[in-house]
Amino acid sequence: MHALEISGLTRTYRRRGGEEFRALRGLDLDVPRGEVHGLLGPNGAGKTTLCKIVSTVLLPTAGTVRVLGHDVVTDTARVKGRLGIVFGGEKGLYDRLTARQNLTFWASLYGLGRAERRRRVDELLERVGLADRADERAGDFSRGMKQRLHLARGLVADPGVLILDEPTVGMDPVAARDFRALVGELRGRGTTILMTTHDMAEAAALSDRVSLIDRGTLVMTESPAAVGDLVSAYERVDARGVPDRVRETLAGLPGVVSVTSPEEGLTRVETSSPDTTLSVQRALVEARVRDVARSRPDLEEVYLHLVGERGMAVGE
Amino acid sequence: MRTALTGFALGSGFQVRTMARSVDTYYTLATIPMTTAVLLSMMLYSGRTDLASYAVVAPTLMALWTAALVFAGEMIADDRKNGRLELLVASPVSPAALVFGRLCGAMLVSLPAFGLAVATAGLVFGHWVTVHHPVVFVLAALATALATAATATALSALFIAAPGSRIVQNTLSMPVFLLSGVVVPLAFLPLWAAAPGRLLYLSWGADLFRDALTPGPVEHTAARLAAVLLLGALALAFGTHTMNRFLRRARAEGSLSRV
Numbered sequence: 213m214h215a216l217e218i219s220g221l222t223r224t225y226r227r228r229g230g231e232e233f234r235a236l237r238g239l240d241l242d243v244p245r246g247e248v249h250g251l252l253g254p255n256g257a258g259k260t261t262l263c264k265i266v267s268t269v270l271l272p273t274a275g276t277v278r279v280l281g282h283d284v285v286t287d288t289a290r291v292k293g294r295l296g297i298v299f300g301g302e303k304g305l306y307d308r309l310t311a312r313q314n315l316t317f318w319a320s321l322y323g324l325g326r327a328e329r330r331r332r333v334d335e336l337l338e339r340v341g342l343a344d345r346a347d348e349r350a351g352d353f354s355r356g357m358k359q360r361l362h363l364a365r366g367l368v369a370d371p372g373v374l375i376l377d378e379p380t381v382g383m384d385p386v387a388a389r390d391f392r393a394l395v396g397e398l399r400g401r402g403t404t405i406l407m408t409t410h411d412m413a414e415a416a417a418l419s420d421r422v423s424l425i426d427r428g429t430l431v432m433t434e435s436p437a438a439v440g441d442l443v444s445a446y447e448r449v450d451a452r453g454v455p456d457r458v459r460e461t462l463a464g465l466p467g468v469v470s471v472t473s474p475e476e477g478l479t480r481v482e483t484s485s486p487d488t489t490l491s492v493q494r495a496l497v498e499a500r501v502r503d504v505a506r507s508r509p510d511l512e513e514v515y516l517h518l519v520g521e522r523g524m525a526v527g528e
Numbered sequence: 529m530r531t532a533l534t535g536f537a538l539g540s541g542f543q544v545r546t547m548a549r550s551v552d553t554y555y556t557l558a559t560i561p562m563t564t565a566v567l568l569s570m571m572l573y574s575g576r577t578d579l580a581s582y583a584v585v586a587p588t589l590m591a592l593w594t595a596a597l598v599f600a601g602e603m604i605a606d607d608r609k610n611g612r613l614e615l616l617v618a619s620p621v622s623p624a625a626l627v628f629g630r631l632c633g634a635m636l637v638s639l640p641a642f643g644l645a646v647a648t649a650g651l652v653f654g655h656w657v658t659v660h661h662p663v664v665f666v667l668a669a670l671a672t673a674l675a676t677a678a679t680a681t682a683l684s685a686l687f688i689a690a691p692g693s694r695i696v697q698n699t700l701s702m703p704v705f706l707l708s709g710v711v712v713p714l715a716f717l718p719l720w721a722a723a724p725g726r727l728l729y730l731s732w733g734a735d736l737f738r739d740a741l742t743p744g745p746v747e748h749t750a751a752r753l754a755a756v757l758l759l760g761a762l763a764l765a766f767g768t769h770t771m772n773r774f775l776r777r778a779r780a781e782g783s784l785s786r787v
Contacts, residue, residue, distance in 0.1 A: 225782055264782075269614040271779045292620040303611030308546050320538045321619040321626075365615075 213281050215373050215404035216243035216266065220275035223261050223428075235261040237428040238275065243406060243421075245372075248399050250419030250436075251408040258428040259408040260299075263377045266406065267297045279373055293322065296371030300378030302358035304365065307351030311342050311361050314350050315368055322369035336364040341390060356384045363391065367398075374398065376407040380414060392418055447483050449492045452503035454479040458495065465491055535621040539629020540636070543599075547637045556595045560644040561652075563587040567711065568653055577655075581741040584645045584657050586711045589734055590701075591641035592673060593710075596680035597700060599634040603627070604687040613688075614784050617775060624768035627684050631677035639669060657741055664749055665740035671753050672733030675760025679729065682767030689774040710734050729759035 223236040236258045243249045253259050264270035266277055268284050268291055276283060282290040305314050312333055319329040337343045340360040345353070350361060359382060366374060380388045395418050398405060409415050415422050416436040424431040424439075432439065454462075462481050463471045467488030472480050483489045489506060496504050547553040567583035604627075607613040617623055650656040659665045683700075705711055707721065708730035714722040725731045732755045739746045778784045 264614070267614075267618050269618050269779060269784055270782050271776075289620065292618060295618065297615060297618055299611065299614070301611065304615050305610075306546065306612070307610075308550060313545070317538070317542055318615075318619070320534070321616070321621045323534060323620060 213245075214242045214278075215245045215247070215280055216241070216249075216406060217278040218242070218262075218266075218275070219277075221262070221265065221272055221277060222274040223258070223265060223270070224273045235428050236265075236272075236275075239425070239428065239430050241423060241430060241433065243404060245404055246399065246402045247420045248395060248405045248407065248418055250415035250422040251406060251425060252410075252412065252415055252422060253408075253425035256427075257425045259425055260377055261428075262425070263297075263299070263375050263406065263408060266373075267295060267375055268292060293369070294372045296366040296369060296374040298363055298366035298374070298376050298379050300381045302355050302362065302382070304362055305350045305358060308349060310347045310349055311337060311353070312346040314361060315364055318365050319368045324369065332368060332370070336367060339394065340364045341387075355382050356387045359383050360387055360390075363394070371403070373404045373406070376405060378408055378410070380409070380411065388414075447486065447489050448507055449481045449483070449489060449496070450505045450507065451479050451481070451496050451501050452477050454496070454501050455499065458499040458501065461499075462492055462495060465495065468492065533625070535623070535625030536629035536632070538621065539626040539631075540633040541629075543630040543633025544636055547634060553637055556591050556598070556638060557641055557644060560587050560591055560641045561648040563590060564645040564648040565652060568649055568655065572653060572655070580649065580655050581657055581738060582711070582713070584642070584649050585734060585737045585741065586705075587645045588639075588642040589672065589708075589710045589730060589737065590705060591638050592635060592676045593704060593730065594701060595634050595638040596631055596676045597683065599631060600627075600680040600684040601687050603630060604684050608785065611785065617779075617784060622768075623775060624681060624685075624764075624771045627771070628677055628681045628764060628767070631680045631684075632674065635673035635677050639673060642669070659741060660743050661740040661746050664736060664746050667749075667753055668733060668736035668740055668756075671756040671760070672730070672737070675729040675733065675756050675763070678760040678764035678767065682763050682770060685767050685771035685774050688771060688778060704728065704730065707731075708734060713738070727759070729756045729763070732756045732759070 218239060218241040221236050221239040221241075222234065225233045225235060227233055235256075239258070239262065251259050251262065261270065265272050266279060266284065268288050271285060276285075278284070279291045280294050282294070284291050306317065309317065315333040315336060316329060319332055324332060334343070337346045340363060342357065342360055342364070345357065350358060353361065359379070363379060366376070380391055383391060392414070395405060395407075399420075407415075407418065419436060421433055422436050422439060423433040459471055459479060462468060462479075465488065467484045469482040469484050470480075472482075474480050481492050483492060493504060493506065564583060564587045567586055568580060571577070571579045571583050604613065607616060616626065646657050707725045708728040709715075709717065709722075709725055710730060713735065714725045714731050717725065732752050736746070736749070736752050736756070775784075
């Protein structure tokens with residue numbers, strides 16, 4: 213049994229005027245227990261809609277979602293006790309309560325007894341670096357501190373499945389680094405994490421597998437490394453000081469996808485296969501070009517290639 | 529059942545803690561001396577000193593109802609605006625029990641209104657009210673506070689379904705005060721107005737409050753308390769059912785986070 217089993221998930225919203233908008237279109241996704249699963253996609257791709265359905269706060273129009281074997285529509289009560297949720301941003305806290313009171317309140321909502329609650333709240337405050345500010349009002353916290361408290365809130369019941377929707381938006385670099393370390397710890401303890409993010413580096417660093425989602429459909433699900441392998445078509449060679457005639461030669465080689473100049477003096481050749489890359493390198497060496505580097509596309513480039521020119525534009 | 533009890537206990541404790549440190553909480557209480565002074569002036573200067581205790585009971589019940597109505601609307605609107613409503617709905621606790629618990633907490637903070645009304649009557653008008661039946665008084669206060677919180681739970685369900693319906697807060701007070709005999713007892717009203725008033729828990733609560741302040745014996749105390757609690761229980765059952773239905777509709781429409 214997987215931690216998350218999503219099958220044929222469709223969600224339609226009705227806009228003003230009766231027009232329908234399909235945020236998710238028959239999406240299928242299984243997330244094994246203990247996996248950190250990154251969900252990437254442009255704004256409006258359906259990531260947050262998916263998170264909300266898994267979190268039981270939104271009903272699907274069609275399809276099923278099971279969390280640790282329990283259906284989010286028909287067995288909602290069992291799902292709720294097993295889920296931790298961190299929606300992005302700094303909202304979701306009681307500003308008039310202290311950090312400790314906020315966590316204690318949410319721990320009580322999840323049924324933790326007095327002793328366990330106290331231990332858990334202290335442990336989490338320490339873990340997110342707020343132990344020294346535990347008795348200050350959350351409303352006086354900076355955005356980054358609120359997000360840390362928000363994260364602690366999501367972990368308060370020690371959930372089997374954790375939903376993180378854009379968890380590091382607005383976090384300072386130190387907090388973001390700590391967050392990554394925390395996700396590593398949770399993975400070590402067997403927590404299943406579904407995390408949406410715009411940060412490709414973050415997804416690549418933290419995720420066991422990454423799903424690319426666009427316009428409500430799943431483009432692909434692979435490990436970050438495998439995603440790079442699958443698009444080796446976009447392997448590239450960067451070189452400096454390439455004469456114009458050599459650039460023309462390179463552009464004419466079979467398997468060369470493009471020859472561009474991303475910055476002055478730099479020539480970037482994108483190739484469709486490792487063999488073509490070798491041919492390009494050979495041609496450059498023969499032309500006595502010394503400054504040559506071969507590189508693989510990072511996750512962001514892969515993502516942009518797969519989603520297409522629309523890139524980060526808001527989905528229709 | 530366990531989630532309902534947890535929700536109730538948690539909600540009431542939480543509300544007392546948050547309200548005690550909020551200035552907004554005391555706005556309703558701050559109006560009590562003024563309301564008492566106005567009502568008591570009308571009674572005393574029209575020669576009806578026998579009705580003076582009515583002018584002390586009325587502001588107390590008005591404070592309870594106003595606080596419940598305001599908090600029923602504000603808590604849902606505030607949770608929705610601050611991104612907490614979705615998180616609360618996603619938690620294992622019964623939302624209706626949590627809201628009912630929070631409203632009971634709001635009632636606890638509002639009950640000192642009676643002390644303020646008594647103090648105003650005594651210090652400003654020299655009319656000191658005596659509680660002749662303290663047990664009846666305490667039971668009436670508790671039963672009425674519970675029933676008020678239960679009725680407001682039903683109203684808060686409406687605020688989940690329709691965020692714009694908070695205008696109800698501004699229009700519901702006076703008709704309820706009139707129909708429930710809070711200011712003018714139902715016995716003084718024509719039958720067509722008094723009959724529907726008997727369906728409101730507040731009319732039974734107001735009569736008990738007033739009887740507790742008069743020297744004569746209080747009749748049918750248990751039955752009248754039961755009427756207050758029964759009407760409150762019916763409102764709570766209706767509120768719980770309605771809230772669950774409205775929450776399901778909001779989850780279907782995706783309007784839980786819509787402000």
